[in-house]
Amino acid sequence: MSTAIEIPYNSTERPDTGLYNAKLGVWLFLASEVMLFGALFSTYVLLRTGADTWENGAQIGLSIPLATINTLVLIVSSVTMVMSWASLKMKDLGKYRFYMGLTILCGVVFLIIKGFEYAHKFENGIWPSTSTFMALYFTMTGLHGLHVIGGLIVNSYLWGPGSKMWQSDPERFTNRIEVAGLYWHFVDLVWIFLFPTLYLLPGK
Amino acid sequence: MGDTHHEDIQSHVKTYIRVFVALAVGTLITVLASNFHLGIVVGIIVALIIATVKGSLVAAFFMHLSAERKPIYWVLVLTATFVVAMVGLIMFARQDQQGRQQGIFAVPQGHVPAHQTETPEGAHKE
Amino acid sequence: MTEAHYQDEHHDELPFWRHYIFSTDHKIIGIQYGLTALVFLFFGFCLMMLMRWQLAYPGKPLPIGFLVKWLGDSRMPGGIMAPEFYNQLGAMHGTIMVFLGVVPLAVGAFGNYIVPLQVGAQDMAFPKLNMSSYWVYFIGGVVMLCSFFVPGGSAQSGWTSYAPLSVITPPSHSLFTGQSMWLAGMVFLITSSLLGSVNTITTIIQLRAKGLTWMRLPFFVWAQLVTGFLLLLAFPPLEAAGVMQLMDRMAGTSFFLPSGLVVGGKALYVSGGGSALLWQHLFWFLAHPEVYVLILPAMGIVAEVIANNTRKPLWGYRSLVYSVIFLGFMSFIVWAHHMFLTGMGTAVNAFFQTTTMIISIPSIIILTALILSLWGGSIRFTVPMLFALAFLPMFGIGGLTGLPLGLASADIHLHDTYYVIGHFHYVVAPGTLFALFAGIYYWFPKASGKQMNETLGKWHFWGSLIFMNGIFLPMLIQGLAGVSRRLYDGGASYLHAEHVLYLNKVMSHSAWSLAVVQLIFIVNFFWSLFAGRRVTSDNPWEATTLEWATPTPPPHGNFLKIPEVYCGPYEYSAPGEPKDFHPQNEPYQKPGDQNNQEKK
Numbered sequence: 001m002s003t004a005i006e007i008p009y010n011s012t013e014r015p016d017t018g019l020y021n022a023k024l025g026v027w028l029f030l031a032s033e034v035m036l037f038g039a040l041f042s043t044y045v046l047l048r049t050g051a052d053t054w055e056n057g058a059q060i061g062l063s064i065p066l067a068t069i070n071t072l073v074l075i076v077s078s079v080t081m082v083m084s085w086a087s088l089k090m091k092d093l094g095k096y097r098f099y100m101g102l103t104i105l106c107g108v109v110f111l112i113i114k115g116f117e118y119a120h121k122f123e124n125g126i127w128p129s130t131s132t133f134m135a136l137y138f139t140m141t142g143l144h145g146l147h148v149i150g151g152l153i154v155n156s157y158l159w160g161p162g163s164k165m166w167q168s169d170p171e172r173f174t175n176r177i178e179v180a181g182l183y184w185h186f187v188d189l190v191w192i193f194l195f196p197t198l199y200l201l202p203g204k
Numbered sequence: 205m206g207d208t209h210h211e212d213i214q215s216h217v218k219t220y221i222r223v224f225v226a227l228a229v230g231t232l233i234t235v236l237a238s239n240f241h242l243g244i245v246v247g248i249i250v251a252l253i254i255a256t257v258k259g260s261l262v263a264a265f266f267m268h269l270s271a272e273r274k275p276i277y278w279v280l281v282l283t284a285t286f287v288v289a290m291v292g293l294i295m296f297a298r299q300d301q302q303g304r305q306q307g308i309f310a311v312p313q314g315h316v317p318a319h320q321t322e323t324p325e326g327a328h329k330e
Numbered sequence: 331m332t333e334a335h336y337q338d339e340h341h342d343e344l345p346f347w348r349h350y351i352f353s354t355d356h357k358i359i360g361i362q363y364g365l366t367a368l369v370f371l372f373f374g375f376c377l378m379m380l381m382r383w384q385l386a387y388p389g390k391p392l393p394i395g396f397l398v399k400w401l402g403d404s405r406m407p408g409g410i411m412a413p414e415f416y417n418q419l420g421a422m423h424g425t426i427m428v429f430l431g432v433v434p435l436a437v438g439a440f441g442n443y444i445v446p447l448q449v450g451a452q453d454m455a456f457p458k459l460n461m462s463s464y465w466v467y468f469i470g471g472v473v474m475l476c477s478f479f480v481p482g483g484s485a486q487s488g489w490t491s492y493a494p495l496s497v498i499t500p501p502s503h504s505l506f507t508g509q510s511m512w513l514a515g516m517v518f519l520i521t522s523s524l525l526g527s528v529n530t531i532t533t534i535i536q537l538r539a540k541g542l543t544w545m546r547l548p549f550f551v552w553a554q555l556v557t558g559f560l561l562l563l564a565f566p567p568l569e570a571a572g573v574m575q576l577m578d579r580m581a582g583t584s585f586f587l588p589s590g591l592v593v594g595g596k597a598l599y600v601s602g603g604g605s606a607l608l609w610q611h612l613f614w615f616l617a618h619p620e621v622y623v624l625i626l627p628a629m630g631i632v633a634e635v636i637a638n639n640t641r642k643p644l645w646g647y648r649s650l651v652y653s654v655i656f657l658g659f660m661s662f663i664v665w666a667h668h669m670f671l672t673g674m675g676t677a678v679n680a681f682f683q684t685t686t687m688i689i690s691i692p693s694i695i696i697l698t699a700l701i702l703s704l705w706g707g708s709i710r711f712t713v714p715m716l717f718a719l720a721f722l723p724m725f726g727i728g729g730l731t732g733l734p735l736g737l738a739s740a741d742i743h744l745h746d747t748y749y750v751i752g753h754f755h756y757v758v759a760p761g762t763l764f765a766l767f768a769g770i771y772y773w774f775p776k777a778s779g780k781q782m783n784e785t786l787g788k789w790h791f792w793g794s795l796i797f798m799n800g801i802f803l804p805m806l807i808q809g810l811a812g813v814s815r816r817l818y819d820g821g822a823s824y825l826h827a828e829h830v831l832y833l834n835k836v837m838s839h840s841a842w843s844l845a846v847v848q849l850i851f852i853v854n855f856f857w858s859l860f861a862g863r864r865v866t867s868d869n870p871w872e873a874t875t876l877e878w879a880t881p882t883p884p885p886h887g888n889f890l891k892i893p894e895v896y897c898g899p900y901e902y903s904a905p906g907e908p909k910d911f912h913p914q915n916e917p918y919q920k921p922g923d924q925n926n927q928e929k930k
Binding site: 076201 | 216223231244251284
């Protein structure tokens with residue numbers, strides 16, 4: 001380990017801010033992510049209002065049932081994620097492993113369903129270049145999907161090799177799960193807005 | 205997040221389950237609402253409201269935002285302000301484009317034609 | 331004061347590559363950023379020197395044989411610059427100077443090195459993240475440099491990469507085209523910036539030493555805090571836009587391509603429905619706050635150097651703090667003053683013109699406070715102070731020349747002329763760069779334990795001041811005469827440019843002379859590093875802020891004893907004190923003293 005010094009407030013909270021470092025760090029990061037997806041949503045708004053016609057998601061072949069299932073899958077994964085943190089707060093590593101495992105499973109299911117959707121589009125000759133709507137659909141869900149993959153990698157690490165920290169510094173490990181949870185909930189939050197925007201809004 | 209008491213966590217767990225139910229119900233409502241032909245404006249407003257409620261539940265309870273302190277609130281308020289400014293000002297700029305007649309600030313009818321001089325500026329040397 | 335806690339005293343026994351290459355120590359990372367950024371600055375400068383040959387002697391072969399041969403026939407056919415190559419040089423000069431040079435130096439180098447020291451911390455809040463930030467920046471830089479060597483050359487649609495030109499140049503779906511690599515490189519650079527700003531902000535908020543309240547922070551730290559927020563919140567929209575432009579180039583989408591676009595006489599086979607203006611909005615949403623990222627750390631450095639070399643507190647510390655916060659906030663809502671001529675209506679133009687005029691106020695307050703800080707001071711004309719003093723009028727010129735650009739009606743005549751180039755170079759070159767030089771000369775003794783040569787420093791200063799004005803003042807004149815920017819021949823084919831064409835030669839010769847003067851700095855820097863005189867004190871400038879309370883150079887962990895802060899950052903020449911400065915970490919001897927010193 002090359003950090004040879006002790007950075008304060010990694011496990012305990014700084015009194016005047018009430019925060020430990022990683023929590024502030026992840027909220028700052030999430031703020032930047034809000035700006036990132038906000039720019040994509042503002043692109044949607046601008047291009048849609050400037051267009052003469054605009055597809056309805058269902059009309060162009062987006063599957064509302066599949067996306068609804070995906071929405072519920074992500075919501076379930078958010079619950080299991082926060083349960084995994086609560087399990088650590090109750091000092092139960094076994095339960096933590098169970099819930100974190102479920103979270104990862106839900107994430108994988110989400111990606112598989114997304115994969116089906118994409119493959120179905122490509123088979124029917126619908127590509128990002130087909131229309132601005134599809135360009136937005138693939139870019140927004142694609143970027144969201146990349147964020148899901150990122151979250152899965154982090155969560156898998158914390159489920160597996162990263163969980164060793166529970167033995168050496170349980171408070172800091174619990175904080176890591178809380179921080180990973182904040183990121184994961186945000187990914188869920190973005191989808192909560194993406195889903196109606198892309199799948200449910202009527203066309204013009 | 206100071207409390208580590210078993211009972212407190214248990215009550216938190218109850219809350220998580222309740223929020224999950226609310227989110228699931230919200231999802232179904234928003235799908236059902238899309239089946240009604242509400243028109244584009246009402247449709248967007250309804251979808252936005254439901255999504256905002258669902259998002260707020262995730263933020264407040266899963267992300268513990270309801271228990272967070274000032275620094276986080278200020279960061280988020282700042283961010284929200286800038287997102288609104290970004291979307292709002294881009295839309296404002298688009299609405300107010302030369303030649304468009306609709307929008308909040310109507311562009312006056314007709315435009316003064318460019319004043320032609322004998323030797324326009326920028327003439328290439330022969 | 332508590333003993334600094336070292337969990338592992340074996341840091342110095344790390345292998346070379348862990349100690350110096352993949353270090354998590356903020357000081358080594360800061361030096362890595364600094365050296366890399368200086369190399370990129372020099373490279374970007376070389377690109378411009380090449381351009382200036384073409385501008386001063388358009389159509390004449392470059393009289394440097396080996397360079398012409400190395401650049402090859404596609405770039406310099408017969409030794410004469412090809413127009414496409416001129417455009418590549420222009421786009422990459424801007425990109426490299428801003429994103430690979432100045433920001434990494436101002437924020438990555440100075441921010442990383444100084445901020446933890448000035449807040450009394452042992453390192454940044456997230457040391458490993460810090461290391462990753464540097465290497466992601468490095469990769470981004472390599473990608474940008476490699477873009478010169480792909481077919482078609484590097485990006486050549488300006489550093490602003492406006493659509494649709496940037497999307498269709500060259501018309502290829504490959505990732506290995508200059509523009510696509512520019513976009514990929516930007517994704518890396520933006521990521522590096524984001525991670526770095528998370529680190530800086532968390533460090534300042536969470537790791538301040540005991541007693542270091544907000545209003546006792548050195549102004550440099552305030553400047554870095556606001557800069558961190560600018561980078562955090564303004565960069566992501568450009569990242570989104572960059573992804574969308576990459577999609578347009580590689581996946582055939584039409585985010586930025588309007589319907590009915592015709593290229594080379596043929597209708598473009600895309601879905602259309604996009605908006606070229608959308609790219610401009612998203613680009614400038616970042617790029618305007620970006621210019622404040624360029625200037626704020628510089629103002630911070632100038633404030634530190636002025637306080638130290640006038641031996642008195644800064645005038646108006648509170649107004650400086652409130653101004654820099656207000657400036658940061660306003661910088662998010664002025665961006666479309668770069669778009670006054672895009673056909674936006676009078677209402678939205680008026681909005682952005684108003685916010686732009688308003689944002690000049692905090693800028694002026696900051697400059698005024700710094701100028702007033704000189705009044706009644708015992709000024710020491712050290713080399714850092716010379717640069718800091720020159721910053722004031724130079725930034726003044728830069729700022730004032732920005733005012734007509736911010737007024738929509740005047741901008742009609744000045745937009746896209748050399749006046750703009752003169753304006754922003756005044757702010758960045760004899761503005762920011764001078765402040766960064768001041769910082770290097772000021773903190774060199776602390777980081778290396780050696781002194782830089784004073785005489786060479788003064789030659790560097792005077793030469794840079796004279797030649798920078800020789801380059802950028804004529805630009806203002808040419809711009810007012812109507813000479814457009816990005817002209818391959820510098821205006822030679824335009825009637826209205828005829829009477830100011832001679833200035834091209836003045837500017838080019840000034841630029842080449844400026845390069846020679848920088849050699850003095852490079853020699854001074856490296857010679858002093860290896861053979862310079864050792865400093866005899868940990869605090870050779872007799873400064874008050876916490877970075878001077880460490881051994882020289884600071885070890886891993888920075889402080890032998892974790893400091894505690896007892897007073898404000900600029901306690902110079904306080905009445906009744908034995909010395910003319912009171913370091914922040916020194917307690918007061920007599921009980922009544924602290925109250926006396928604290929009154930504002």
